Amino acid sequence: MDARVVTITSGKGGVGKTTLSANLGAALAMRGQRVAVVDADVGLRNLDVMLGLENRIVYDLVDVIEKRCRLRQALVRHKQLSKLYLLPAAQTRDKSAVHSEDMMWVCDELREEYNIILIDSAAGIEQGFRYAMEPADEVVIVTNPEVPAARDADRVIGLIEAEEKGPARLVINRVKPEMVKRGQMLSIADVVELLAIELIGVVPEDESVLIAANRGEPLTLSSNHSRAGQAFHDIARRLLGEDVPFPPLREPGMLERFLRFVSLD
Amino acid sequence: MGFFERLFGRREPPSGRIAKDRLRLVLTQDRAGISPALLDTLKDEIIAVISSHVAIDVDGVQVSVTQSGHESSLVADIPLTNPRSTRGR
Numbered sequence: 001m002d003a004r005v006v007t008i009t010s011g012k013g014g015v016g017k018t019t020l021s022a023n024l025g026a027a028l029a030m031r032g033q034r035v036a037v038v039d040a041d042v043g044l045r046n047l048d049v050m051l052g053l054e055n056r057i058v059y060d061l062v063d064v065i066e067k068r069c070r071l072r073q074a075l076v077r078h079k080q081l082s083k084l085y086l087l088p089a090a091q092t093r094d095k096s097a098v099h100s101e102d103m104m105w106v107c108d109e110l111r112e113e114y115n116i117i118l119i120d121s122a123a124g125i126e127q128g129f130r131y132a133m134e135p136a137d138e139v140v141i142v143t144n145p146e147v148p149a150a151r152d153a154d155r156v157i158g159l160i161e162a163e164e165k166g167p168a169r170l171v172i173n174r175v176k177p178e179m180v181k182r183g184q185m186l187s188i189a190d191v192v193e194l195l196a197i198e199l200i201g202v203v204p205e206d207e208s209v210l211i212a213a214n215r216g217e218p219l220t221l222s223s224n225h226s227r228a229g230q231a232f233h234d235i236a237r238r239l240l241g242e243d244v245p246f247p248p249l250r251e252p253g254m255l256e257r258f259l260r261f262v263s264l265d
Numbered sequence: 266m267g268f269f270e271r272l273f274g275r276r277e278p279p280s281g282r283i284a285k286d287r288l289r290l291v292l293t294q295d296r297a298g299i300s301p302a303l304l305d306t307l308k309d310e311i312i313a314v315i316s317s318h319v320a321i322d323v324d325g326v327q328v329s330v331t332q333s334g335h336e337s338s339l340v341a342d343i344p345l346t347n348p349r350s351t352r353g354r
Contacts, residue, residue: 146284147291150292151291154296158296179281182281183279183280184279185280186281186284187281190281190284190285194288
């Protein structure tokens with residue numbers, strides 16, 4: 001099977017790697033892909049919570065690596081999406097429990113069963129980043145339109161180029177169209193120009209993201225017509241090779257507010 | 266910015282613009298591995314070397330890193346002092 005390993009990373013923490021991993025995983029599974037999402041943030045696991053699977057975990061990545069269980073036993077199937085599986089991180093261990101070689105053989109085994117393996121990397125540029133990068137066929141870098149996040153993204157882009165990993169593509173998350181319009185926020189064009197990297201997604205700031213996370217349901221699964229949910233679906237389509245134009249940035253319109261109101265979100 | 270400053274047009278650039286300029290500067294420095302302190306050192310040493318051979322306007326010297334695409338260059342702008350005074354010598 002021609003499987004792809006896509007590592008999602010960012011440099012800076014808190015920019016939305018795990019949110020993207022969960023939503024992209026769900027959106028890809030909804031398009032018929034067999035998807036494994038791997039939480040590589042050992043010691044600070046959160047992808048289970050984002051996917052609403054925190055009560056179903058029996059074994060984790062470190063159990064697999066240390067041979068306390070078989071890989072298949074550690075994979076947790078999503079409640080609604082039969083093609084989406086999570087390989088959770090260990091919560092009570094740290095990054096030193098995982099090495100690049102471990103990630104390589106785990107991903108090689110996953111490649112047998114899945115079309116797409118999404119690795120949710122740890123923040124930073126240390127071991128947690130390095131072992132998440134090792135098996136990557138391609139990389140998605142998440143950033144926010146802010147100087148510190150963009151600067152850290154640039155550092156990561158430099159490291160990826162030095163390792164000749166890639167291609168790396170960029171998701172700009174938490175864009176506030178109204179602030180961009182007033183000139184009070186870095187624009188998409190500014191960030192793309194300065195980071196000099198291909199864009200694969202623009203996700204507007206959207207309360208629906210937090211609401212979905214509160215519930216443990218990926219936003220891409222819900223039918224509430226959110227702008228962010230649409231943006232995640234667009235990224236999934238671009239990842240699958242579709243040519244999806246970038247919609248113009250806009251504030252939520254009347255229709256969207258109405259639809260959200262009647263769906264009681 | 267206060268009401269009167271806005272009214273009389275003394276405008277600061279919007280913060281998005283400031284962010285872009287600052288980001289450009291830090292990225293240029295990060296990529297080249299040249300800190301502002303190193304730039305100052307380079308500037309002092311360049312002035313010392315050049316001024317021992319040519320009369321230069323020390324206050325006008327500017328040393329910076331510029332970037333176009335993936336290429337960075339170190340650019341030194343070194344104005345000469347009053348070239349007319351040496352004419353016809």
